[in-house]
Structure formats: structure tokens, C-alpha cells
Amino acid sequence: MARLTKKPAAPTRPLLKPPVRIGALDTAALIGELRQLHEDAEDEDVCRMPADEELFQALLYLEARAGALKGEKVRRQAALTRVTLWEYLRERADVHQTKAVEDARAANAEWAALAGPLAVNTPSAAYNKAKRLRATTLTDPQRGDRPVRRTPEAVLEAERQAAVRAAADRRAQQEASRRHTLLAPVAWRLLEHRAGLDDDDEVTFWLDQIDAVLPSCETPTQVVSLERYVEALVRELRRSERERAQPAARTVEARLAYAAASAVLDHAGGQASP
Known part of the structure; x- marks a missing residue:
């Protein structure tokens, strides 16, 4: 009996199970809640904790001083909130790095010049990574605005469809x-x-x-x-x-x-x- 071979998924096909995203967050409020947990635990260094708006530095402090919290429930709550905030930062980093790449390309930067900043070895790898990053800013309206699959082909198709819609709107x-x-x-x-x-x-x-x-x-x-x-x-x-x-x-x-x-x-x- 012949073995059934699984067809590879089309690179432009969106994910059947779209990735979950954190999306918008009031990060200052969440950092404020974590600050309150450290104050309640009488963390002796809490006065040195960065401002609520300084998300990255505040997370580094909270990580370093996690042991100052008392009680397993409180430590678990604080750690889960930190996980959420780091994921939020990861999502925002993709968006802002994509904008930086677009600005570099608009200033006539070659893909070879972007290879190092994108931590890859070749211009083609820089191009592919930039396209994968671009996927974080695109959605597929034909599938309920699901995030676009992170492949260069899927991004190019999404950009083509967006251009068609923009032309129709014009x-x-x-x-x-x-x-x-x-x-x-x-x-x-x-x-x-x-x-x-x-x-x-x-x-x-x-x-x-x-x-x-x-x-x-x-x-x-x-x-x-x-x-x-x-x-x-x-x-x-x-x-x-x-x-x-x-x-x-x-x-x-x-x-x-x-x-x-x-x-x-x-x-x-x-x-x-x-």
C-alpha cells in the first residue's frame, strides 16, 4: 500500500490557528501594580525602582528583586505579569524594528548593510528576516484580520492585496x-x-x-x-x-x-x- 505523503502548506497560506498576541496594554499601570507588591513586601530597594513609564528598566529591576516578594501566590502573580510585559515588549520590538528597516531602505541602505544589524550573514537573509518582521504589522482581512503567516511569500501576498485595496479606495x-x-x-x-x-x-x-x-x-x-x-x-x-x-x-x-x-x-x- 502506497504511503500517503503530506502536502507542504502553501507559504502564502495564513496560519489555521492564528498566533495569540498580547496587543495593547497599559504597561505603566501594570508596573505600578508590581511596584505596590514590592512596597507591600517592604522591599528595601524599591525607592531605586525606575519610573512606571520606563518599562524595560523597571522589568530588569523587578527581575533582580523578585526574591524580595513574600509568599508563593504573590511571587507567582508578579512573575506572570512580568512574562506578559516581556511578551508585550517583544511584540513592540518587532513593530519598531520593522519601521527602522523601512526607514533604512527609504534612505537607500542596501540589504548587505542591514545584514549585520539584523544579526544575519547574507543580504538575502536580511531581506527574508525583514519580511518576517513585516508580518507583525499585517493582517489578512479575508480571514477575520488574522495575523499574516511569517514567511516572505505570505508578506508579499499580503502587501499585494493591501496595494490592491488601497488602489480601489483611491x-x-x-x-x-x-x-x-x-x-x-x-x-x-x-x-x-x-x-x-x-x-x-x-x-x-x-x-x-x-x-x-x-x-x-x-x-x-x-x-x-x-x-x-x-x-x-x-x-x-x-x-x-x-x-x-x-x-x-x-x-x-x-x-x-x-x-x-x-x-x-x-x-x-x-x-x-x-
């Missing part, structure tokens, strides 16, 4: 800006001459919605909302005209604003019913 922002340029002036005219429009409850409601979103309309989502509100307003004005057999705009200015809104929506492919 296109959406540009399209929103274009649509806003067309739509905002007619929306302002509708509000300016709203007294000359039909005062039906639905018409009033959609004018109020336009009034609420228009002053701060900047993001693609806000532009889409504004367009939908203007569409809904035009749809209600047209319905009113059909049902009442009379113009929905009572003044020349209101009629011109209504016509301009209809024209912009028709040009943009709006869905307001005729």
Missing part, C-alpha cells in the same frame, strides 16, 4: 469627488428653494435628509447617501406631480433646481422613477 474616493462636484450644487439649490417645492411629508423628509448630510459630505459613503436622498426626493416630486396633476415646484427657482437635480441624476444613471 478610485472610489476619486469617483465620489467627481459625483460630489456634480451633485452638491444642485442639492444646495434644492435646499435654497425648498419653500417653492411641494410640501408633502415625504418630500419634506428627503429634503431634511439632504440638509443633514450635505454640509459634511466628503466620504464615498456620504456621497452615495446624498445621491440616494436626492434620487428619493426627485422620485417623490414626480409621484406628487402624477397624483395631483400639477407641477411639484411652485416657483421658477424651485423648478430650475428640480430640473437640474433630475438632469444630474439622469446623467449619472440615477434610478429615480419617471
Whole structure:
């Protein structure tokens, strides 16, 4: 019977069990709690303990003076907190070292020059280690924002996907800006001459919605909302005209604003019913 061979995992595939990370911590508060344990134990050197904000130096002190604590439970609690804080430091070190590498590369440092600082022997090893460090700053949104697998291939794929998303976001922002340029002036005219429009409850409601979103309309989502509100307003004005057999705009200015809104929506492919 032929032996089954296990297929190697694709280097770009994220880990099935994502690594657990400490994440954000109030490190000063935790160091303060450890300081209190040493004060309660009457540690005679606690006055020499570094400030709560000096995490690295404070941890070195707490390690050196761990024996000053009294009782197994207290020593266990303090040691576990120190483990957590060292892990936090490790995570932050990866993030900051990655930024330092990026800054070095931006200043035209060759990978050969980074080999020594990254504690590797060759430029290719420096490149691979930098990519693995970069994984600590990336997540995979397709898998619930799990951390990216620490391989150069996985990082490159994550960076490619991030670039694609960024390009899509830029296109959406540009399209929103274009649509806003067309739509905002007619929306302002509708509000300016709203007294000359039909005062039906639905018409009033959609004018109020336009009034609420228009002053701060900047993001693609806000532009889409504004367009939908203007569409809904035009749809209600047209319905009113059909049902009442009379113009929905009572003044020349209101009629011109209504016509301009209809024209912009028709040009943009709006869905307001005729």
C-alpha cells in the first residue's frame, strides 16, 4: 500500500490557528501594580525602582528583586505579569524594528548593510528576516484580520492585496469627488428653494435628509447617501406631480433646481422613477 505523503502548506497560506498576541496594554499601570507588591513586601530597594513609564528598566529591576516578594501566590502573580510585559515588549520590538528597516531602505541602505544589524550573514537573509518582521504589522482581512503567516511569500501576498485595496479606495474616493462636484450644487439649490417645492411629508423628509448630510459630505459613503436622498426626493416630486396633476415646484427657482437635480441624476444613471 502506497504511503500517503503530506502536502507542504502553501507559504502564502495564513496560519489555521492564528498566533495569540498580547496587543495593547497599559504597561505603566501594570508596573505600578508590581511596584505596590514590592512596597507591600517592604522591599528595601524599591525607592531605586525606575519610573512606571520606563518599562524595560523597571522589568530588569523587578527581575533582580523578585526574591524580595513574600509568599508563593504573590511571587507567582508578579512573575506572570512580568512574562506578559516581556511578551508585550517583544511584540513592540518587532513593530519598531520593522519601521527602522523601512526607514533604512527609504534612505537607500542596501540589504548587505542591514545584514549585520539584523544579526544575519547574507543580504538575502536580511531581506527574508525583514519580511518576517513585516508580518507583525499585517493582517489578512479575508480571514477575520488574522495575523499574516511569517514567511516572505505570505508578506508579499499580503502587501499585494493591501496595494490592491488601497488602489480601489483611491478610485472610489476619486469617483465620489467627481459625483460630489456634480451633485452638491444642485442639492444646495434644492435646499435654497425648498419653500417653492411641494410640501408633502415625504418630500419634506428627503429634503431634511439632504440638509443633514450635505454640509459634511466628503466620504464615498456620504456621497452615495446624498445621491440616494436626492434620487428619493426627485422620485417623490414626480409621484406628487402624477397624483395631483400639477407641477411639484411652485416657483421658477424651485423648478430650475428640480430640473437640474433630475438632469444630474439622469446623467449619472440615477434610478429615480419617471
